Amino acid sequence: MEQVGQRKIDGMWLMVVGIAVLFFLILPTLIVIPMSFSGASFLEFPPTSFSFRWYAAYFGSPEWMSATQTSLIAALMTTAIATPLGSLCAYGLHCSTPQIRASAQALVIMPIIVPVILIAVGVFSLYAKLGLNYTLTGIVIAHTALALPFVIVTVMSGLQNYDFDQELAARSLGASRAVALLTITVPQVKFSIQTGAFLAFITSLDEVVISMLVSGGDNATITRRMFNSLRDQLDPTIAAISTCLIVVSVTALIGVQLIGHRKNIDK
């Protein structure tokens, strides 16, 4: 009887702590949304008046718009390159011998684990020799290398749940490897590929450290401009931009969740 009481108290404490931690995670993330609609000319929370003035400031600024454009183009191009390259790599590794797979996996996840400041400084010095600093090409190449591990990891885990005999059956019935891959395998791991693509897009869009060194001039990314602006002052325009970035991230997250949900239903 005493034990049951103790267990109830333990459970209560656990719930209180759990809920507190969840709020600690979510509230600061979402707090910029109400702030972005503030009518005051300085940052305040909770806001006392409502207006779209910070959105007007954001969408009316040629500098912010050009940075947004650079970031969106870079993110789209990164996704367009990293998704097929990463998926093919995952397929190749999936079919390789275990030894090759193990060493390649270690190599391929390095961009996630190596401190990004080292990649940034390295890429910056490499680009200085190649004349790629401050170019869109340079940003896209660096972001592609950062995004590849996410695509490879998600597609490989998708392939693990896929019955590879289906592709072998297609090939033994006369389909070429390319046809079998594209018409049998790809549709079945489509969800993993889409998840990888979302991750690649977000990785590029939200990347700060490499962009800070490598992008600039007409090709400054939005994160570079935000970082520099935050160093000086707390411009409420950033709240409006942040809200837009949150909307993009949450949309991507919902996309991934829906994909996962649909996949579970299909099974």
Place this chain on the structure above:
Amino acid sequence: MNLAEDSKGAQTLQNASTLKSEEYRERVTLLGLSLPAVLAILIVVFLPIFWLSSLSFYNAAGALSLENYARIFESALYRRTFVVTFQISIAVTVICVFLGYPLCYWLSKLPDRTAAMLMVFVLVPFWTSVLVRTYAWLVLLQRNGVINSSLMSLGVIEEPLQLAHNLTGSIIGMVHIMLPFLILPLYATMRSIDTDLVRAAVGLGSSPRGAFWRVFFPMSLPGLFAGIVLVFILSLGFYVTPALLGGGRVQMLAQRIESTITVYSNWGAASALGVVLLLLALMMIWLMNRVFGLDKLFMR
């Protein structure tokens, strides 16, 4: 009879050699498919870092020397940077464990659907830009921010606390960014624990607390360890949040490397710092691989 057997043997041999060349072709094809991605990573990540590392072995005059490394140990400034980096990384990791473990344990005991819904509270921050979250903390922690003003109206404090632009701010912000990295592997591990074992322990006379510490907790350790290593590595090399929330008063390794290059153009010193940071990270990964297995990252 003999003849037939001979030709059969030859046939087998021929088949074997065809199979072998087929297998070789297959291997080359597969390697070819993986190559573009692997090359991209090698050229963008590995090549510049190797080149950068080599710079650390040359002194200002361009001669081979270990001067840059000697200075790391001699200079009080660099020593302080290392001390601060380790202090912050350890503090952040410890706080993340104390916040993350109870949350994961609570979530793992809830029904699947409820837990999945509550995980959104973890995933939304995880997917939200680090810059956006750092900005939010800058606003929350500022002198006339909501935390100071509510503490003052509650009468807890008289004067606003200095929360941002210092060590406190950096640690609070970093914990917020790092916590999901601890939660995700830990929660996945807890979900896979067979709770019947805990029930069996209780059934055999263990107290619920005893069953937790002797049965559940040890089984959750691999996930906890993976989370700890992940948070610690990422903290060691973290740039954005301490740079903004530290307000220039907190200099961690990554900021020191950046300023050594962009302000002082001292590539030799910066790359020596970089090599040390890289070695620390690789050591942690090696450790993680021994205990947890990097393979698990590739499975669900």
